[in-house]
Amino acid sequence: MKDEDWTILDKDAISEPKYGCPPESRSIEQLLEGGWILLDKPSGPSSHQLAAWAREMLGVEKLGHGGTLDPFANGGLLLLSGCATRLTGRILKGEKQYICVMKIPNDIKEGNLKNAISNLEGRIHNVPPKESAVKVQVRQRTIKSFNILERDERILLCEIQCEAGTYVRTLTRDLGLLLGGEVELLELRRSKSGYFSENDAITMHQLSDAIYLWKQHDEPAAMKKILQPVEKLVEGIPKIIIKDGAASALAHGAPLARPGIVGINNKVNRGDEVAIMTIKGEIVCLATMSVNGSDVPNMNGGEVARPNLVLMQTDTYPKRW
DSSP states (O other): OOGGGEEESOTTOOOOTTSSOOGGGOOHHHHHTEEEEEEEEOSSSOHHHHHHHHHHHHTOSOEEEESOOOTTOEEEEEEEEEGGGGGHHHHHTSOEEEEEEEEOOTTOOHHHHHHHHHTTSEEEEOOOOTTSSSOOOOOEEEEEEEEEEEEETTEEEEEEEEOTTOOHHHHHHHHHHHHTSOOEEEEEEEEEETTEEGGGOBOHHHHHHHHHHHHHHOOOHHHHHHSEEGGGGGTTSOEEEEOHHHHHHHHTTOOEEGGGEEEEETTOOTTOEEEEEETTSOEEEEEEESSOGGGGGGOSSSEEEEEEEEOSOTTSSOOOO
């Protein structure tokens, strides 16, 4: 965030140390109440199976996954724990990037191949394949780019950037229709999902080792690197910083009033979604702006934003009303 996009409304506001906890100071148990792990899913098991194994190893009741990969595919799979599971719907909307290996028909000229691929970029129809558990229906998805990275006769290494919910199997089938022969999808890897890259993912073996060190040897360092706080899931959303006294009210679903604000992104507009944070850097909730951010400094009172998804536990900060 640029400094010119940020307005401080109360320079003297402080946060009481005995309430709440900065995300970087949380214990593993606290992180599991609202955290996430980026897993490098191998080919073979389903996303549901991996989430179930991780849930059992961690000993938590609430752990799900965001952005299902079918058993054939590998790559980044986000595991969400505790209150972080409430953000699943938003995470699923993020743009995806795939690396895939395809086998095309014999004797396809370079020009014909490039022309066929160009017809699969932009806004296209994308029907779920028969392998998918999703109900088959005609829908549209945007293919931002479809690039050939390497070609060895009939074998293509491709990179596809696309809208969430795009089926690469369907793209493969459609490419075959345009080329006049079957195109086989040999390998499929999700390399990016929203803000998350495969470079940050860990394997199930690494997760298992970290859990063992934490539980059996009381060495949480590896788990601290693997298990990220829920706040990192909202890094791309404009922020409002609030006083301790407003945190409990918002956690109970009350709207944010002007006196409770410490600082605000002045570029947000009425109707925009914002992340409401404490001075310690904790996420309280996601909220919808009731006014323009640029108007807030001139307000003496009144509603500024209304929560639409609360993430903080109601007893984190004491009631002040």
